[in-house]
Each structure stands twice: as structure tokens, then as C-alpha cells.
Amino acid sequence: METFDRHEGDFLLTRDKVEHPMNAHVVMQEAGALFNVAYPASAYKDPGYGHDVVPAVGDGVNVGKPLHKYVIRTDTGEVLGLHSHKYAETDGYGFIADMAETLFPEKTTSCTLFGAGERVAVTQELLAPIDLGDDDWIQPQICWISSYNGLWATSVYDLTSRLFCSNQLIGQPLVKVRHTKNHDSMLELRVRILEGSIARAESLVSMARVLRDQEYTDAQFNELIAQVLPVRADMSERRVENVQVRHQYCRAAWTRERREFGVGTRWMAYNAIQGAEQHRINGRRRGGEGVYDENRAMERAINGRTPLAERAMALLAG
Numbered sequence: 001m002e003t004f005d006r007h008e009g010d011f012l013l014t015r016d017k018v019e020h021p022m023n024a025h026v027v028m029q030e031a032g033a034l035f036n037v038a039y040p041a042s043a044y045k046d047p048g049y050g051h052d053v054v055p056a057v058g059d060g061v062n063v064g065k066p067l068h069k070y071v072i073r074t075d076t077g078e079v080l081g082l083h084s085h086k087y088a089e090t091d092g093y094g095f096i097a098d099m100a101e102t103l104f105p106e107k108t109t110s111c112t113l114f115g116a117g118e119r120v121a122v123t124q125e126l127l128a129p130i131d132l133g134d135d136d137w138i139q140p141q142i143c144w145i146s147s148y149n150g151l152w153a154t155s156v157y158d159l160t161s162r163l164f165c166s167n168q169l170i171g172q173p174l175v176k177v178r179h180t181k182n183h184d185s186m187l188e189l190r191v192r193i194l195e196g197s198i199a200r201a202e203s204l205v206s207m208a209r210v211l212r213d214q215e216y217t218d219a220q221f222n223e224l225i226a227q228v229l230p231v232r233a234d235m236s237e238r239r240v241e242n243v244q245v246r247h248q249y250c251r252a253a254w255t256r257e258r259r260e261f262g263v264g265t266r267w268m269a270y271n272a273i274q275g276a277e278q279h280r281i282n283g284r285r286r287g288g289e290g291v292y293d294e295n296r297a298m299e300r301a302i303n304g305r306t307p308l309a310e311r312a313m314a315l316l317a318g
Contacts, residue, residue, distance in 0.1 A: 024100040024108040024122065028093065031111035033120050036074045036092045037148065041066035042082060057085055071148040078116040080148035093120050096144050096154070099177060100124060103190045109141070114295050119147040121298065123159060126197055132208050134261060137163040140201040142174065142193060145302060154178070156193055157302065158200040164260060165253070165275045170301045171200050211267035211316060218254075221269050225250050228273060228311045246308075249276040266316045274309035281308070 021027070028034050043052040043066075055067040062085055071081040100108060100122060107124040114120065127140040139161045146154040155173040162169065174196035175189060229243050229250070253272035258264055282300040300306070 022106045022108050024097040024124075025094075027108045028097045028111045028120075028122060031113050033093050033111050033113045033117070033122075034097065035076075035117060037071050037080065037090075038074050039069045039071060039087075039089055042068035042070055062086075073117055076116070080116060080118050081150055083150065093117075093146060096120065096122055096146055099186075099189075100144055102186060103193065104142075112295065112298060114299065118149040119145070119152055119299075121145045121302065126194065127201055129163065130201065130205055132205065132212060132267075136212070136261065136267075138169075138201075138204065138208070139163055140197055140204075142197055143170070143302070144177075152302070158197050160201065160204055162271060165256070165271060165279075168278065168298070168301060169204065169274070170304075170306075174200075207317070208267050211270060212265050214266045216264040216266045216269045218258075218264065221254050221264065221272070222251075224269055224273070224312065224315060227315060228308050246276070246281055249280040252276070253279075270309070270312050270316050273312040274306070277306055277308040282306070 025034070041054045043054045045051070046053045057063050057065050057067055065085045068082060068084055069087065070079050071083065071087075072079050104124050104126055107126055108122060109125050110123045112121045122144040123141050124144070125139060125141050129137045129139045131137050141159045141161060143157045143159040144155075145152045145157065153176055155176045157173050158171040160169040160171075175192050177189060225247050229246050231240055231243050235243070250273055253276045254264075254269065257268040257272050261268060278301060282296065282305065
């Protein structure tokens, strides 16, 4: 029912839009993301008497309430987070499905659950794919994220997928959202997300078309790699080897771009660096060649940890 596409290392689930429903509740249910949670009080064992002690709020409107509380999955009992008494409670990630489906029905394409359920990411396609020319397509998307471990605020990001290599070009959050049934607020939220997504797509397409009109040679790309990933005299031998492996990833991505589109361009150079960082470098774990974690790559992209792509873009667009 669920498959990854043919490109090795892609981390977002792709779906056959003809065969599979794009309802947010269905997609999240299939990904195992619609579990319930509970919020038991955080307690400790009294060392003198052996019974549980629950620290409580000492004053204010919440006086007497447990000072801290856990977030646990009711189906497995796994702890997903620990928070203060002020932490807003929801029954589970179902509110993401509710909001996504209310605002943009039948537009959901994937759901990725991290770890035991500490974090979740849900993608939707709101706009039609855009042809940059020569069958190089990009697909504007949005990505809903939320967490129970406190690392991600509930937000909506703009996310653009380049269909040839499935590079996920993740931008800044469009909005931070709350669970609400207020129709005026939901309508305003819909407008803000759509406007932000459209503006991001237009900006990216404009930038891509400018870079696609500028030829870029193999020698220039090698120089770009040297600038983005320099080998310095003060590096240890192991560090130099690590940088050289990253060079190889970038060159392999560039070769693939050239094989597909022919004459090199600055747009192809950017995607080679960005794709190598996303699909190989950011997902690589210690433990040897081939140890790759798709979820880690996605987390780093959402958290803005893509320095190589940022350096490459600054050099190519400068």
C-alpha cells in the first residue's frame, strides 16, 4: 500500500494518487500516527518512605496541580515527552488531520512518524506541479509538523519537491497553528497558508529559471565543491577523508544531473549540492558506508541544518 519512489535515500513517502485516498485521516492512520495520549503526573519515589511524591504548583490559579506531567501513548505506554503543568493538552495528533482536512480536503500525500511517535510530519500538495522547462518539474507542497517532546512547535512549512531527484526544498514556517474549530480563524489560516505557499513557489520558480539560463562547467562545479567543502591544512586525516567522501557524493549527484539534462547549469549545480546533502550527508550515521537514516535527514532539513545548500546558493546566486 505504501512505497518509496525509485530514488535511493528519499525520506518522504510517495503515494499513487489514483489508487490511494488523499484524506489526511486515512494517510495518518496508515502511518500509525492517530494514537491517543494521556498526561499522568510526574512523580518521584520518596527515599525515606518509599511512596510516590507528586510535586505540585504552589500558588496562582493552578495551585495544587501536578508541577510536571508526562505525555504517554495509551496504546503502548511509551513516554513521548515531559512538560510543565502549562503544557496544552491534545488527545493525539488527530487535530493535525482535522485541520489539514478541513482546510485542504483530499490533498494529503504523506505522513512520517518519528521514533515512538515523539514527532510527526504530514505533507499536502495544494498547487499543481510547475515545469521549469526540459521536463524539469517542481511540486509545491506544505508540511504540517508537530511534536510531543517539545522539539517542534505545531507549524506549517512550505516545502517544494523537485520531481527529478525528489529534493525537498524546505523553507521557513508559514504559520504556527492551534487546534480550533472557529470558522473565522480557520478561514484566515487557509488564506495565510495559501498566500505563503504561492509566494514561495513563485519566488523559487523565478530563482530556478534564472539559474537554469546560466551554463556551468564541470570545472566550475569542482571549484564550487572546493569552496563549499574546503579541505584545510589543519584538518586531521580522518576529517579530510570525511570531506572527500562528501565531495564524491556531490560529484555523483552532478553526474546524474548532467546525464539527465545535458549541458550543466547553475540550477543543476545547486540541486547536486543540495541533493547530496539531503540524501547522503544529512542522513548518514556513524557505523560505516550505507548506514542511512531517512528520518534524520528530514529532521535536519526541517530544523534548517542545510549549511552546504545555503553556501552553494550564496555562491551561485552571488
